[in-house]
Amino acid sequence: MNVSLHRTVFLLVMISWLAAACAASPAAQAGQAIEQTPAPATPTSDLTFEQLKNTTYTLPDAPDGAITLVDGQGQQPYAPDSATQFKVILLEPAAFGDLDGKGEADASAILLADPGGSGSFYYLTAVLNQAGKLQPTAPVLLGDRIEVQSLSIAGGEISVTYLDRQPGEPFSAKPNQEVTKTYQLQNGQLLETG
Numbered sequence: 001m002n003v004s005l006h007r008t009v010f011l012l013v014m015i016s017w018l019a020a021a022c023a024a025s026p027a028a029q030a031g032q033a034i035e036q037t038p039a040p041a042t043p044t045s046d047l048t049f050e051q052l053k054n055t056t057y058t059l060p061d062a063p064d065g066a067i068t069l070v071d072g073q074g075q076q077p078y079a080p081d082s083a084t085q086f087k088v089i090l091l092e093p094a095a096f097g098d099l100d101g102k103g104e105a106d107a108s109a110i111l112l113a114d115p116g117g118s119g120s121f122y123y124l125t126a127v128l129n130q131a132g133k134l135q136p137t138a139p140v141l142l143g144d145r146i147e148v149q150s151l152s153i154a155g156g157e158i159s160v161t162y163l164d165r166q167p168g169e170p171f172s173a174k175p176n177q178e179v180t181k182t183y184q185l186q187n188g189q190l191l192e193t194g
Contacts, residue, residue, distance in 0.1 A: 046096065046104070046105035046129070047096060047105055047106065047107045047127065047129050047134065049092065049093070049094050051134060052072075052090060052094055052107055052109055052127060052134070053069060053070075053071055053072035053090055054069060054070060054071065054072075055068070055069060055127070055134045055136065056068040056069070056136070057069065057088070057111060057125060057136045057139065058136065058138055058139065059088065059111065059113055059123065059139060060139075061086065061113060061115050061121070062076060062086055062088070062113075063076045063077070063078050063079075063086055064076060067086070067088050069088065069090055072089060072090040073087070073088070073089050073090070074087070074088045075087040075088070078116070084116040085116060086113070086114070086115055086116065087113070087114040087116075088111055088112065088113050088114075089111070089112045089114075090109055090110075090111060090112075091109070091110040091111070091112055091122075091148065093151070094107050094108065094109040094110075094151070095107065095108045095109075095151045095152050095153045095158065096108075096153060097152075097153030097154065097156075098153075098156060099126055099128065099153065099156055099158070099184075099185045100128055100156075100185055101156060102129075104129040104131075105129060106126060106127060106128050106129050106153075107126070107127040107129070107153075108124065108125070108126050108127070108151060108153055108158045108160075109124075109125055109127060109151075110122055110123065110124060110125075110142075110148055110151060110160075111123040111125055111139060118171070119144045119145065119171075120144065120145050121141060121143075121144050122141075122142040122143055122144075122146050122148060122162070123139035123140065123141055123142065124139060124140045124142055124151075124158070124160055124183065124190065125137060125138075125139040125140075125190075126158065126183075126185055126190055128185075137185065137188060137189060137190055138189060138190070139190075140183065140190050140192070142160065142162060142181075143162070143164055144171065145171050145175070146162045146163060146164050146175055147162060147163040147175050148160065148161075148162045149161040149162055149163060149178070156184060156185075157182050157183070157184050157193065158182065158183045158184070158190070159180065159181075159182050160180070160181055160182075160183075161178065161179065161180040162175075162178075162179055163175035163176060163177060163178055163179070164177050164179050165177060181194065182194040
């Protein structure tokens with residue numbers, strides 16, 4: 001047998017062996033199963049903080065009644081050519097979990113609104129995941145110049161903990177009274193439950 005024929009026979013044997021090994025491998029068998037079984041519907045992707053940073057929120061004090069954030073910030077003049085701006089910042093972190101019982105991850109976030117005076121107003125909002133489209137709810141005012149400590153979602157309920165002042169204390173006093181409130185979504189609105 002010449003060298004050329006020997007190499008050809010060797011290559012044919014190797015190709016046959018590799019083909020048999022690949023056909024018997026679990027990866028190949030899984031691939032065959034995927035081809036035979038229709039793929040399940042792709043679930044709607046969860047919301048991300050990046051999406052929350054680039055959406056439109058309703059706010060009662062906003063000049064237009066709503067404000068669109070870009071990279072977590074937005075501002076509007078109170079009137080054309082006005083130097084006074086209504087500013088909003090989306091605070092980190094947001095909380096994620098199912099709020100409407102549809103099995104998709106919704107979100108809750110804190111918006112900090114600066115109307116141009118001495119106040120800094122903190123709003124709690126829920127953002128529903130409607131097949132990947134964001135639908136923020138009307139926000140709930142938490143307080144003026146408070147300090148948010150935590151935000152979470154569990155069992156369809158939002159829990160927010162923040163520091164506020166004692167009744168009668170001036171706004172110049174540092175917040176030191178811990179407050180925890182819980183909210184649930186009912187008929188598209190956040191209602192305090194505790």
